[in-house]
Structure formats: C-alpha cells, structure tokens
Amino acid sequence: MERTKIDLWVGIFVALGVAALLGLAMKVGNLTSNNLGKTYSVSAAFENVGGLKPNAPVKSAGVVVGRVADIKFDSKTYEAIVNINIDQRYAFPKDTFANIYTAGLLGEQYVGLEAGGEDDSLKNGDKITQTQGAVVLEKMISKFLFSKASESESNSEPAAATPEN
C-alpha cells in the first residue's frame, strides 16, 4: 500500500514539473508568438542594417507580418542581404518599400514595409528593390554639423556663396 501512495505523489510531482516546463515555454517564452504559420521568403538589400538581428519583427502599419530570417553580407555589391519571412496571409505589391526603423529612441530595430501601388504581389524568392537602411546616429550628427558649418561660412561671406537650390 505504501508504494502506491509514493507512486501517486511522484506522478503528481512529475506532472507538475512537465506543466511548469510547458507553462514556461508557452506563457513565458516565445514558442507561440514566434510561430507565424506558413510564410514566404523575400530578400532585400540594404546599404546598412545597423543593429538589425535575425528574428527581429517585420512590421507593416505597425502590425507584425513576418520575421527576419537571416542577414548576410554581399561581397560584390558591399550591401547587406536581409532575408525575411512574411506570413502567407499578407500579400504585398512588387514595389513595396522596405525601411529599417528603430522602436523608440533606443529600442530594438525592425523592418518596416510600406506597400506600393503595383498590382502584382511579391512571391517567394522575390527581391525588394526599394530599400532604405538604418539611420546611423553618428552620420546624422556629422551631417548636421557640416551643414551648420557651411551655413555659418556662407553667412560670413555672402558674396562668395552660390545658392545651390
């Protein structure tokens, strides 16, 4: 009799452990949210991906429509090739525009898709041609500083300055 009681308790113990592991995987981890169902793969070449990482979200109008599969470097064009998996339910026109955005000021980076106007939609293996890479903060600051410097130069010698636009 004593042994069956122990069996019961050990059974409860193991069941609790399995339930805890399942709970961790489902409720705490990203096992469910990572699952996109059927996807199709599209690639895009960016001049700079910044801090984009595999598994980063792909969003359109703020809704997650896919995930970044992998990021490679193309040694011929010196660009980054980003493969993204998009949920089969969502179709995008061929001239869709791909951007790399940052969530918040310092948040993680994600790919933003802006739909174009063409009738044909992207298919598995297609390439998005219109892209804009990540904004690099240092580049922006240096651009800003240079434009400020040239502005003050042109202000001090108005005769030498030739308006470009």
Next chain:
Amino acid sequence: MIKSNLIISIAHFLRGIGHRMISRVWRLGAGTRLFLLTIMYSGESFRRFHLTLREIYFTGVMSLLIIIVSAFFVGMVLALQGYNTLQKYGSSEAIGVLVALSLVRELGPVVTALLFAGRAGTAITAEIGLMKTTEQLSAMEMMAVNPIARVVAPRFWAGVISMPILAALFSMVGVLGGYLVAVPLIGVDSGAFWSQMQANVDVRADIVNGVIKSVVFAVACTMIALFEGFDAPPTAEGVSHATTRTVVISSLTVLGLDFVLTSFMMVV
C-alpha cells in the same frame, strides 16, 4: 633553541598545507571514481525502478513545499525591487522581462540547487553516513549486494530527475509571484507584462539553457552529497562533519559552475 622551535613550527605549518592539498586531490579522485562506478552500476536503479521512485519521493516530492514557497517570495521581491529601478526610466512594463529572465536563466536553477543541497543533500549524506557507521553497507557487501548499485545509484538518479523538475517549478511559480506583485499590487498593465515577456524570453537561449544548468547542478549536488556520505568516518562526529561539508562544498560548486556555464552559454 627558539630558532629550532620556529623552524619546527614552520615545517609543521607547511606540512599541514601539503597534507590538506593532497587530501583534497585524493578526495577529488575518489569522488570521480565513485561517480564513474555509479554510472556503471546504475542499471539496477532502472530495472528495479521502485528503488529510484522511493528516492524521488524523498528528495523531490518532499522538497516541493520549500521550493514553491521560496520561489513565490523570490518572484515577489524581484518584481518589487525591479519596479523600483525600472519606473525611474519610465519602463515599468519591462518588469515581466526582468522577473522572467532572471528567474529562468539564473535564480531558478541556482536557488533550487542551493535549497536542494540544504534540504535533500544533507539528508542523503547523513543517511549514507549512518548506514556506513552502523555497518549496513558492509553487511550488504557480505550478502553480495553491491552498495553502489543498491544505495548510491538510485539516489543519484532520483536527484538528477528531481532537480530540473524543481527548477522549472521554481521559475514558473516565481513568475506567478512576480505577476501577483506587478499587476494587481503595483498596477502594471497585464497585457504588457506578458507580451513583453514573451517577446524577450527565448525558448532555446533562455529556457533550455536554464534546464541544462539545473541538470548539471543536479549531478554536482547529488554526487557531492553521496560522496561525502560514502567517505564519512564511521563516527557520530564524522557524519556531522560530512553533512556540513556537503552544504558548503555543494553551494560553492554550484556558484562556481554557474559562472562557468553562463560564460559558455553566452553568445556574443
């Protein structure tokens, strides 16, 4: 006369250090041999699984209460302390991520192993030490029963099976404790709590690594407890010293191993 006394005492001191070092190395070697013998003779603990089942009951099921209660409080404290700092940066929704990651990656396996060493490891050492003192192990050998197969291996496998289950329970209950403090008590949004957690906790990189950690800790803790019991001098004092050593060595080993494992698992 004074000089020679000094030399003798220095020599005595150095001899003491050497003796201690050699005995440590000897114990390490003997522990490894016991570990290998345990693996070799562990067939019986699966063929006669009720032996292992009984030990799972004593090491695992009986530890449930202490694990669940401490996990609950650890999770609640984590949420309170985390909220204190996170709200300064206006990101109190990230509290779910903080609680879940620290529990799954670190506190779950480590605190479970420390509690396990205190709750079950000492019991194993004292039991085997007393079996040795009362010559039960020698009696088994006289009856051609291998004490490693009959006594050591079932306890080893019981520990290795129990600890990952306890660690998973610890993490899950801790997350629930953190939820209880963060959402009803502090007023963090429930949806943000879970969704941020799910977005940032990876099943393979975080949860599976936590389980691997707890398996390694289980092997270390159980083996240390078994060896200390097996190696204890057969006196009341010897058993008491061995029990103390079990807790001290297990705790230090777990913390050291944790650093090593974490640095291995770090992906740059």
